[in-house]
Each structure stands twice: as structure tokens, then as C-alpha cells.
Amino acid sequence: MDRLWLGVTEAVRLLITLDPALVEITALSLRVTLTGTLIAAAIGLPLGAWLAISRFPMRRTVIAVINALMGLPPVVVGLVVYVILSRAGPLGVLGLLFTPTAMIIAQVIIITPILTSIAHQAIRELWADYHDLLISLNATRGQRIATLLWDGRRSLMTAALAGFGRAIGEVGAIMIVGGNIDHARRVLAHAIAPETGKGEFGMALALGFILIGLAIAVNLGVHALSRTERGSRW
Amino acid sequence: MVSALLPVEVEGLMLRRGGRAILGPVSARIEGAGITIVMGPNGAGKSSLLRALHGLERISAGTIRWPLPEPEARQRQAFVFQQPTLLRRSVLDNIAYPLRLRGQSQAEARARAEALAREVGLGAHLSRPAQVLSGGERQKLALARAMILSPDLLFLDEPCANLDPHATRDIEALLMAARDRGTRLIMATHDLGQARRLADEVWFLHQGRLCEATPAHEFFTRARSAEAQAHLRGDLIP
Numbered sequence: 001m002d003r004l005w006l007g008v009t010e011a012v013r014l015l016i017t018l019d020p021a022l023v024e025i026t027a028l029s030l031r032v033t034l035t036g037t038l039i040a041a042a043i044g045l046p047l048g049a050w051l052a053i054s055r056f057p058m059r060r061t062v063i064a065v066i067n068a069l070m071g072l073p074p075v076v077v078g079l080v081v082y083v084i085l086s087r088a089g090p091l092g093v094l095g096l097l098f099t100p101t102a103m104i105i106a107q108v109i110i111i112t113p114i115l116t117s118i119a120h121q122a123i124r125e126l127w128a129d130y131h132d133l134l135i136s137l138n139a140t141r142g143q144r145i146a147t148l149l150w151d152g153r154r155s156l157m158t159a160a161l162a163g164f165g166r167a168i169g170e171v172g173a174i175m176i177v178g179g180n181i182d183h184a185r186r187v188l189a190h191a192i193a194p195e196t197g198k199g200e201f202g203m204a205l206a207l208g209f210i211l212i213g214l215a216i217a218v219n220l221g222v223h224a225l226s227r228t229e230r231g232s233r234w
Numbered sequence: 235m236v237s238a239l240l241p242v243e244v245e246g247l248m249l250r251r252g253g254r255a256i257l258g259p260v261s262a263r264i265e266g267a268g269i270t271i272v273m274g275p276n277g278a279g280k281s282s283l284l285r286a287l288h289g290l291e292r293i294s295a296g297t298i299r300w301p302l303p304e305p306e307a308r309q310r311q312a313f314v315f316q317q318p319t320l321l322r323r324s325v326l327d328n329i330a331y332p333l334r335l336r337g338q339s340q341a342e343a344r345a346r347a348e349a350l351a352r353e354v355g356l357g358a359h360l361s362r363p364a365q366v367l368s369g370g371e372r373q374k375l376a377l378a379r380a381m382i383l384s385p386d387l388l389f390l391d392e393p394c395a396n397l398d399p400h401a402t403r404d405i406e407a408l409l410m411a412a413r414d415r416g417t418r419l420i421m422a423t424h425d426l427g428q429a430r431r432l433a434d435e436v437w438f439l440h441q442g443r444l445c446e447a448t449p450a451h452e453f454f455t456r457a458r459s460a461e462a463q464a465h466l467r468g469d470l471i472p
Contacts, residue, residue, distance in 0.1 A: 132290055133319040136290065137331070138305075138308055143335055152322075
């Protein structure tokens with residue numbers, strides 16, 4: 001019990017004093033995850049909208065595959081990205097392995113199907129409402145997608161937050177492609193294990209508190225967005 | 235004013251769904267000015283006919299001949315639905331939306347939309363989300379959005395269904411104003427009183443077939459088809 005109490009006290013001290021190592025890990029985490037989420041959103045949201053309004057052969061199969069990819073095991077993604085970026089791999093010359101860019105690539109692969117799938121579902125419902133109007137107004141395919149993305153922005157923000165929440169807590173892929181190098185490649189979720197192993201409970205708990213804080217913030221964000229949805233405020 | 239979009243020749247128009255004919259064959263001509271009221275009992279095919287003419291339904295047989303190339307003809311018409319589709323935007327941005335699709339700047343589009351919104355009585359609601367409007371206000375918004383491109387031909391599918399008399403009167407006044415400005419209106423309704431108030435011409439549909447297309451005064455005094463006579467008497471027709 002004393003050990004736990006000491007750990008909590010140390011964690012609070014680290015948080016209050018903005019310990020440089022803690023700040024470094026948090027900053028890298030946010031940088032990697034925000035970049036990954038933005039890139040995944042730029043790919044996944046228009047793709048989801050396009051899938052919602054398009055009809056083509058094998059469409060249902062494509063949607064089923066994307067839905068299945070939501071459950072991609074992160075470790076497998078990490079392994080594949082590792083093989084591709086490793087020195088002997090097809091993109092080895094870029095020298096990206098064990099860099100934040102490699103972590104971002106892994107996160108994009110993991111969360112793009114999530115964003116695409118949620119966007120597809122949200123936009124499909126909106127498209128059912130808007131279909132006749134947009135056809136009647138002779139909107140082009142691009143205009144239809146732009147309209148649906150704009151008018152579905154609350155749902156899509158929720159999707160993006162869900163993707164962010166998934167990415168910030170991700171460990172398996174990041175550990176493989178990031179290298180777990182102290183002071184350089186550590187992000188929140190996967191720095192907790194080695195700190196615990198070293199007996200640095202204070203740092204491990206502080207990292208955990210930040211993760212929990214971010215998870216709560218994401219959920220509050222989703223909640224706030226759903227409230228604005230009901231109130232139609234934006 | 236003579237519209238470049240008229241006359242429209244409809245010949246042998248048919249719609250089938252699941253192998254069953256739900257409309258047609260319908261042959262008709264849209265010309266001149268005024269309001270054509272499409273009447274008939276529920277399920278007669280009024281909405282289907284309007285949707286087919288506007289290009290919202292793929293026709294199974296027959297032709298619709300426009301005097302202009304079809305893409306241009308489609309640009310010169312608009313449709314108001316029974317249940318107005320409101321974009322998740324403000325009233326002003328809903329009305330401005332068709333202009334934005336045509337490439338007008340936001341400032342220009344909003345200025346024109348604001349003027350039109352005031353004209354139809356929505357001036358007090360410009361920045362409100364469209365979703366919070368009442369039924370009558372929603373339909374006014376839909377009408378303003380349809381009218382902002384000054385269409386030559388406006389289709390309306392029971393725009394006053396479920397509206398109270400006050401809102402119905404407002405909408406009817408807007409429709410008559412549109413007619414006076416030269417827009418040709420084709421409107422479905424099953425409200426006999428409304429048909430009498432608005433119609434210059436009546437198309438009567440029964441079981442997917444056009445029983446008659448007659449000037450309004452003639453239709454209401456001496457309808458030719460037995461189905462129309464029964465409908466006017468208030469009989470229940472299958």
C-alpha cells in the first residue's frame with residue numbers, strides 16, 4: 001500500500017513540476033497520434049462518403065472488408081510495417097524504421113478502416129435523407145460528397161475522436177516500428193511497461209494518468225458533440 | 235412570358251417496379267403558363283409521375299421530350315417534396331445552397347438568399363438551424379430554395395399536406411406569386427379545395443393512368459371520366 005501511495009505521490013509531483021521526460025513522451029505521443037488521426041481522417045472520411053453514395057460491383061464486399069479491417073491486430077500491422085520499412089524491405093531506403101514517421105504510418109493503417117467505416121455508416125444515413133434533393137439540384141458527385149461531409153461533420157468528428165482514442169492507447173504496432181528507444185521513440189501507452197519494469201511507479205502512474213485524462217477528454221468531446229447534434233447548434 | 239423549357243412532350247411514359255406497372259402509359263403535354271394540378275386518389279401515381287418527369291425515377295418505357303438538351307432542361311426546373319429535406323445548416327445557408335452549387339460566392343449567394351427569405355416570411359429566422367422550424371416554415375424554406383434559381387418549371391409534391399390552414403394559405407400565396415412571375419407549376423394534391431383555388435389545368439390520375447387533362451373550369455363543372463366525376467362527388471374510388 002505504501003508503495004502505491006508513494007507511486008501516486010511521485011506521479012502527482014511529476015505532473016505538477018512538468019517533468020521533462022514526461023513532457024517529452026506526452027508531446028511525442030500527441031504529435032504522432034494527432035498526425036496519424038489527421039492523415040487517417042483525410043483518407044477515411046471522403047472514402048467513407050464515396051462508398052456511401054457510390055454503386056459499383058463488389059461494393060458490399062469492399063465494405064465488409066473495411067469493416068473487418070477495423071479489428072486489425074496492431075501487432076500484425078506493426079510487423080508488416082516493420083518488414084516494409086526495414087533495411088531489406090521495399091521502402092528500407094527511406095530509413096524510416098524506428099522514427100516517429102514509422103509510428104504514424106502504423107497508426108494510419110490501424111485507424112483508417114475505423115474512420116472509413118464509421119464515416120460510411122453516418123454518411124449513408126445522411127445520404128438517404130439528402131438523395132432526392134441533391135439529385136434534384138443536379139449536384140455533381142464531388143459536390144454531393146462535400147455536402148455530406150460538411151453536414152455530417154458532427155458524426156465525422158466523433159469518428160475522428162474515436163480514431164484518436166484508439167491510436168493514443170495503441171501499444172503493439174508502435175513498439176515494433178518505434179523501437180522503444182528512451183528519450184526518442186517512446187509514446188505514452190508503451191512507455192508505461194518499461195517504467196513499471198524499472199520500478200519507476202511514479203513515472204508509470206503519471207503516464208497512466210495522462211492517458212486516462214486524454215481518454216476522458218475524448219469522451220467528453222464526443223458527448224459535447226452529440227449534445228450539439230441534438231440541439232442542432234452547428 | 236414564354237419559357238424556353240416549354241412545351242414538354244410526354245409520350246407513353248411508364249414506370250415499373252418489381253415487374254409491376256405503377257404508372258402509365260401516360261401521354262401529356264406541358265405548355266403555356268399557370269398551374270397544373272395533378273389529382274387522384276392515394277396510390278394513383280401522382281408522386282411517381284412528378285418524380286419521373288423531374289428525372290428522379292428511371293422510366294421503364296416512353297419518352298419525355300424537352301425543347302432543350304436534357305442537362306440544360308434539368309437545370310431549369312426544381313422540385314419541392316412533401317416532406318421537405320432540410321440541410322443541417324442555417325435557414326440562410328439552406329436557401330443559398332443551390333446558388334453555391336452553381337458556383338456563386340458565399341457573399342453573393344447569401345445576399346440573394348436573404349432577400350428571398352424575407353420575401354417568403356423567413357426573415358426573422360435567417361441564422362436559426364433549419365431543423366428547428368415549424369412545418370409551415372420548413373415548407374416555405376423548401377419553396378424558397380427551389381425558387382432561388384428562378385426555375386422555368388417547378389414540381390411540387392403535395393407541399394401543403396399536414397400543414398395548418400394558415401400555413402397552407404401562405405404557401406398558396408407564394409405559389410401564385412411564382413406563377414405570376416412566369417414559373418410553370420405542376421403540383422400534386424388530393425385537396426379538392428386547394429385544387430379549385432389554384433388550378434389552371436387538372437390532370438386526373440387513376441390507377442397509374444391519366445384519365446384526363448382538362449382546363450380547370452371544365453374539369454370542375456363537367457369532368458369527362460367516370461373516375462374523376464366520382465372523385466369530385468366525394469365517392470370512394472378503388
